[in-house]
Amino acid sequence: xxxxxxxxxxxxxxxxxxxxxxxxxxxxxxxxxxxxxxxxxxxxxxxxxxxxxxxxxxxxxxxxxxxxxxxxxxxxxxxxxxxxxxxxxxxxxxxxxxxxxxxxxxxxxxxxxxxxxxxxxxxxxxxxxxxxxxxxxxxxxxxxxxxxxxxxxxxxxxxxxxxxxxxxxxxxxxxxxxxxxxxxxxxxxxxxxxxxxxxxxxxxxxxxxxxxxxxxxxxxxxxxxxxxxxxxxxxxxxxxxxxxxxxxxxxxxxxxxxxxxxxxxxxxxxxxxxxxxxxxxxxxxxxxxxxxxxxxxxxxxxxxxxxxxxxxxxxxxxxxxxxxxxxxxxxxxxxxxxxxxxxxxxxxxxxxxxxxxxxxxxxxxxxxxxxxxxxxxxxxxxxxxxxxxxxxxxxxxxxxxxxxxxxxxxxxxxxxxxxxxxxxxxxxxxxxxxxxxxxxxxxxxxxxxxxxxxxxxxxxxxxxxxxxxxxxxxxxxxxxxxxxxxxxxxxxxxxxxxxxxxxxxxxxxxxxxxxxxxxxxxxxxxxxxxxxxxxxxxxxxxxxxxxxxxxxxxxxxxxxxxxxxxx
Ligand code: HEM
Numbered sequence: 001x002x003x004x005x006x007x008x009x010x011x012x013x014x015x016x017x018x019x020x021x022x023x024x025x026x027x028x029x030x031x032x033x034x035x036x037x038x039x040x041x042x043x044x045x046x047x048x049x050x051x052x053x054x055x056x057x058x059x060x061x062x063x064x065x066x067x068x069x070x071x072x073x074x075x076x077x078x079x080x081x082x083x084x085x086x087x088x089x090x091x092x093x094x095x096x097x098x099x100x101x102x103x104x105x106x107x108x109x110x111x112x113x114x115x116x117x118x119x120x121x122x123x124x125x126x127x128x129x130x131x132x133x134x135x136x137x138x139x140x141x142x143x144x145x146x147x148x149x150x151x152x153x154x155x156x157x158x159x160x161x162x163x164x165x166x167x168x169x170x171x172x173x174x175x176x177x178x179x180x181x182x183x184x185x186x187x188x189x190x191x192x193x194x195x196x197x198x199x200x201x202x203x204x205x206x207x208x209x210x211x212x213x214x215x216x217x218x219x220x221x222x223x224x225x226x227x228x229x230x231x232x233x234x235x236x237x238x239x240x241x242x243x244x245x246x247x248x249x250x251x252x253x254x255x256x257x258x259x260x261x262x263x264x265x266x267x268x269x270x271x272x273x274x275x276x277x278x279x280x281x282x283x284x285x286x287x288x289x290x291x292x293x294x295x296x297x298x299x300x301x302x303x304x305x306x307x308x309x310x311x312x313x314x315x316x317x318x319x320x321x322x323x324x325x326x327x328x329x330x331x332x333x334x335x336x337x338x339x340x341x342x343x344x345x346x347x348x349x350x351x352x353x354x355x356x357x358x359x360x361x362x363x364x365x366x367x368x369x370x371x372x373x374x375x376x377x378x379x380x381x382x383x384x385x386x387x388x389x390x391x392x393x394x395x396x397x398x399x400x401x402x403x404x405x406x407x408x409x410x411x412x413x414x415x416x417x418x419x420x421x422x423x424x425x426x427x428x429x430x431x432x433x434x435x436x437x438x439x440x441x442x443x444x445x446x447x448x449x450x451x452x453x454x455x456x457x458x459x460x461x462x463x464x465x466x467x468x469x470x471x472x473x474x475x476x477x478x479x480x481x482x483x484x485x486x487x488x489x490x491x492x493x494x495x496x497x498x499x500x501x502x503x504x505x506x507x508x509x510x511x512x513x514x515x516x517x518x519x520x521x522x523x524x525x526x527x528x529x530x531x532x533x534x535x536x537x538x539x540x541x542x543x544x545x546x547x548x549x550x551x552x553x554x555x556x557x558x559x560x561x562x563x564x565x566x567x
Pocket of ligand 1: 177181336339340341343344347406408409411494495500503505507508551552
């Protein structure tokens with residue numbers, strides 16, 4: 001007797017792949033257009049019947065095509081275009097609610113709204129995102145992520161929830177950053193070591209001989225080695241000669257890892273991450289084995305060879321006593337190595353490349369630097385870093401590169417409801433404040449002949465009273481410019497803001513400016529050609545098309561130069 005299965009016939013229409021594809025397409029079409037129609041109708045209902053503000057209502061919901069995913073694909077693949085499209089749809093460029101996969105985010109822009117966000121830090125947290133990034137990008141093990149998620153009391157002195165003080169890991173880490181990165185003594189220690197390491201590398205170059213090199217590639221090697229040595233000590237570099245190369249492969253795959261791409265889809269990024277993690281783990285294990293903790297606790301040196309700067313040692317002790325495993329600590333300390341290099345090195349490259357593309361700017365900067373002690377004739381160890389950081393033109397180039405090349409997707413989770421621009425933003429959802437929109441805002445930055453999407457070295461220069469073209473008295477204003485557009489804190493926030501502002505910003509500025517100053521005063525530099533990162537000629541230099549939104553935008557092109565050590 002024929003079995004039931006033998007008697008079961010696939011209906012004829014499903015036996016042809018073409019017909020199956022047709023069915024799937026029609027089904028997908030119906031789902032997508034249905035979703036779009038429903039969400040569009042909702043958007044028009046929300047925006048067509050009067051102002052929703054000051055009525056306890058949320059911002060309108062941005063329509064989308066794909067159920068569950070919402071706008072997730074656009075945010076992931078072309079974030080800048082997405083930010084611009086979304087904000088163009090929102091009434092009066094006010095807050096708009098966006099679905100990004102399982103997250104509901106309120107996207108905000110405008111100086112006043114951003115400043116309200118910063119002022120409301122006490123109702124916001126950012127640990128959820130930190131843990132998510134640490135898991136996807138830095139390989140934080142599940143059990144450590146769970147342990148770190150237990151503390152939901154935030155980073156401020158007043159806890160958001162009743163967690164015992166010694167269990168407040170995020171508060172402790174926050175204090176460790178403040179003490180070891182934001183205090184003058186800590187920054188001075190980092191900078192003077194960086195200057196000495198970086199100068200030593202420059203000194204290895206023979207004088208008077210022209211050499212061809214790629215600018216960004218050069219910094220990815222020398223600046224990376226100097227700052228990693230300063231932060232982490234010599235161990236991690238000495239036992240891994242290829243560490244810098246693997247680190248930049250890992251950095252290039254950052255977004256792919258963040259988006260959860262499986263190993264087969266981005267093998268190089270996964271392998272580079274594994275390599276860096278393993279190297280970090282070995283370095284930490286070695287450090288623990290060799291460290292004389294008793295002596296360290298008595299003398300508390302700013303720097304010692306096992307863990308490098310005090311910041312790493314303090315963080316290591318804190319995480320270890322909280323119960324984070326060696327693997328977990330390796331992923332978080334690798335994050336710190338990324339923090340010190342991942343943004344500062346592209347920034348220094350952008351500054352140098354702008355000067356190389358515009359030789360008159362390079363010579364203006366060199367003129368300005370000629371007044372700084374410790375550059376040029378005397379020893380770089382006596383470099384007057386404070387005076388260097390006050391130079392108006394160099395400072396303006398720095399700020400302009402930060403404005404143009406930073407794309408920070410500031411993300412916070414709402415612990416309590418807050419009101420922004422008259423809308424109620426509900427607890428549990430997220431706020432997304434992309435620096436890109438603020439840094440490109442025509443109303444704030446446009447000056448005749450200098451649109452916001454173009455680099456203009458003088459954009460942040462302020463010609464003070466009594467200034468003439470022959471004798472300009474320049475300063476870098478913290479706000480306000482000749483054009484009359486007052487720049488507010490919410491217009492320009494490359495380092496974030498509120499309670500979670502980058503604690504490394506003081507060192508970042510000193511590190512970037514000293515690296516740039518040492519290079520332009522130690523070498524004659526001539527532009528040869530724009531190149532792809534691999535060295536192939538390119539018709540353009542680093543661009544802003546299709547770039548990622550995760551910090552300082554990664555360079556998609558490099559510049560080939562001739563360099564000669566000055567005598
Ligand atoms: C141009 C260079 C840099 C830029 C643009 C930058 C930007 C930022 C931003 C925007 C944040 C906050 C992220 C958020 O609010 O979501 C942040 C956090 C952080 N940055 Fe930087 N950063 C730079 C350089 C550095 C350097 C040199 C260090 C030194 C180690 C550093 C250490 C950190 C740390 C530890 C945090 C986390 C703070 C916390 O968890 O409370 N950064 N950075």
